[in-house]
Amino acid sequence: MPQGYARRMSGLRWGILATGGIATSFTSDLRHAGLDVAAVGSRSAESSARFADRFEIPRAHGSYEALVADPDVDIVYVATPHPLHAENALAAIAHGKHVLVEKAFTQDAAQAAAVRDAARSAGVLAMEAMWTRYLPHMAWVRELVRGGRLGEVRTVTADHTQSLPTDPSHRINALALGGGALLDLGIYPISFAWDLLGAPESLVARGRLGETGADTEVATISTHAGGAIATTLSSSRAAGPNVAHVIGTAARIDIDHVWYTPTTARLTLPDGTVAETWENRVTGRGMQHQALAAERIIADGGRDSDLLPIDETVAIMAALDDIRSQLGVSYPGES
C-alpha cells in the first residue's frame, strides 16, 4: 500500500546499504522527514526489492557493489554489522560517495582511521551515525553545560542496558559479527561522556564475558580534564533504567528513560527545585536528525561533523580497543 511520502527535492540522494533492523528504522524516519531515498542495496535481490517496495524507493540493487556504483546516489548509509562497516564505507568512498556509517563506526581504530583517511583523500564526508548526538535534547544539554548553568560538572553517569537475544549466532553475541555489549551499547554512554567532558585522561573497565567470549556487561570509570569523573554501564542481558545524569555543583540534568532516544529531561537545583524542563517533540525514532545534519554540512561545503568530528570517532574507537584489551575481548583476526 503506497504511503505517499512527501519529498524534499533539494537534499541529497540517499542510498541504503543493507536491509536489516536499523536500516528499516532509519529509512522510515528519512521517508517521514521527506528526505530523498534514491536506492537500496542488499546481498539479496529479493530483500532489496521488498525493502524498496515498502519504502517506495526507486531503485533496488541486488548487491552492495551495485548500490555504491549507482550514479544517482550521493550519500550511502552503511547498516551492516560492525566488522563490515569499513569495507562497505571504503567501497562507497571509492565511488565518490559521502558515507554515514552506523555505530560502532568500525570494529577497531585502525579501520576507523583508514575510512577517515580515504574520505579525506576523496573529499567526501565520513560521519558516524551516533544519532544521539544530533537529537534536540542533547543540544539543550550541551547549551546548559557550556553556558555554566550546572556550575562545575563533577560527574556524568549513564547506562545502556538491554535484554537482547542470547542466541550465540545473533550479532550481539557472535564475535565474527563484532558481538559484545561495548561496541553495540556501551559506546553510547562513552560517547556521551566524551561529548560533555572531552577525551578521558584515564579509563578503567571491568566486564563479564558470555559463552561466545563476547562481553555481556561492561562498566567503565574515566577521569577527565579538571577532575570530572564519568561512569558508564552496558549490558546485553538485563535491561536497566537507561537514564543519564550530568551532575554539577550548581545543578544537575536528569535525562529520562530512554536517554539516548528522543525523551524528556530536567534541570534540577540541589534543593530539588526543577529550574527547567525539556519536553520531547521529536516525531518517529529521531534518526532523521543525523541525516539532516549530514545534509547541512555537505550543503555548506563542509566535510566533517562539528558535533562529532571524525577524529573524535577514531579516538573513541581507540578507547574501545583499549577497553576490549582490558576485558580480554578480541575479534577474529586480531591478536
Ligand SMILES: NC(=O)C1=CN([C@@H]2O[C@H](COP(=O)(O)OP(=O)(O)OC[C@H]3O[C@@H](n4cnc5c(N)ncnc54)[C@H](OP(=O)(O)O)[C@@H]3O)[C@@H](O)[C@H]2O)C=CC1
Ligand atoms: N543506531 C541505532 O539505534 C542502531 C544501530 N545499529 C547498528 O546497525 C548495525 C546493524 O545492526 P542491525 O540492523 O540491528 O542488524 P541486523 O542483523 O538486523 O541487520 C544487518 C544487515 O546487514 C546485512 N549483512 C551483511 N552481512 C551480514 C552478515 N554476515 N550477517 C548478518 N547481516 C549481514 C544484512 O542485510 P542484507 O541482507 O540486506 O544485505 C542484514 O540485514 C550494527 O552496526 C549496529 O550497531 C543497530 C541497531 C540500532
Ligand SMILES: O=C1CO[C@H](CO)[C@@H](O)[C@@H]1O
Ligand atoms: O544502537 C542500538 C540501540 O539499541 C539496540 C537494541 O534495541 C542495539 O542493539 C543497537 O545496536
